[in-house]
Amino acid sequence: MTVQPIGETCSDDVLVSAARAGDRTAFGLLYGRYARVVHGILLCRVPPRDVDDLVQEVFLLVLRQLHSLRDISRFGAWLSTITRNRANDYYRKASPVDRATDPAGEEQAEIRTNDHAVEQEAAMTLAVLRTLPETYRESLTLRLVEGMTGPEIAARMGLTHGSVRVNLHRGMQMLREKLDEKARSAAQNMGKAR
Template identity: 50%
Template sequence: MDGISGTTAMVRAARAGDAGAMDRLYRHFAPVVHGVLLSYVQHADADDLTQDVFETALQRLHELREDAAFPGWIVRIARRAALDAKRRPAPLTGVDTEPASDPGSVEDRFEAERSLRAIRALPEAYRETLVLRLVEGLTGPEIAERTGLTPGSVRVNLHRGMAQLRDVLAQGQRRQGT
């Protein structure tokens, strides 16, 4: 099931208590929720908050007026959860851990963290779409479908975001003298 009609059908079935539909919603939208969260908080916190966002969404699914609005609605819930987490005096986990399966070298992980910090410094629209594309690996059309943005907005956000990211990273390299 893809697209708006697939999402609408999954939401309708989840509202009716279909556990399989709830699982499909989770599998389909978890990368988006995780990516939105990761654009604000540490990796370990984003992992934990992803579960919280889905628990909240499933508890409040009856409040959703239109099934087709689910993508934008769950993104708003994720954004609120991330902003709430940022307001807390300490991170949820207190530690930022990378997945144990990460085979990259220390230098690769350092570079990835530096890039993620640079992405987090960008405006929200660019930050979120870049994380969804570069970290979560979603295509432009997948980002549009799963966030409720138009394909044109996603293309513009990715294009402008990449340009700003290149500038930020280049400035950082100039400051380091490399």
């Protein structure tokens, strides 16, 4: 029997099996492959200031629960579900002040205090993106913020490439419409202010 060394070219199934057996290198490689997915899903749901800490919490939880994963070929979908649940828990455990803080409103506050036009535009776009339906919001965040390709998103999320392509296309249409609407509204408000 030949033992394949754990490396970056190993399949997720091999890495999950090795990580279940206690191989920390394999788990580190899984972290490297999936950290952007977890970050993107959380960025859609919780205030940006808390995303990095929650990414770490998700992976610690995954490490503890890896033995409960029934089908190792579904690791990406399982991880995504854990991430969404952790985001929901964030709001259940949050203080009333944190719960009252709307993530989209938080970006608006950042826009007002930020001097850089590009950063303002990015924060506004993220705020608008967060108003989209979950399916589009996640796919677009992974594409636009995390820089993942359609096939990468499909592979990491356990989706078909076709469904990701449709989600990205429809999501971009919705995002453009909402951004255009927001720009028109801002222009009208500027006209009224004069």
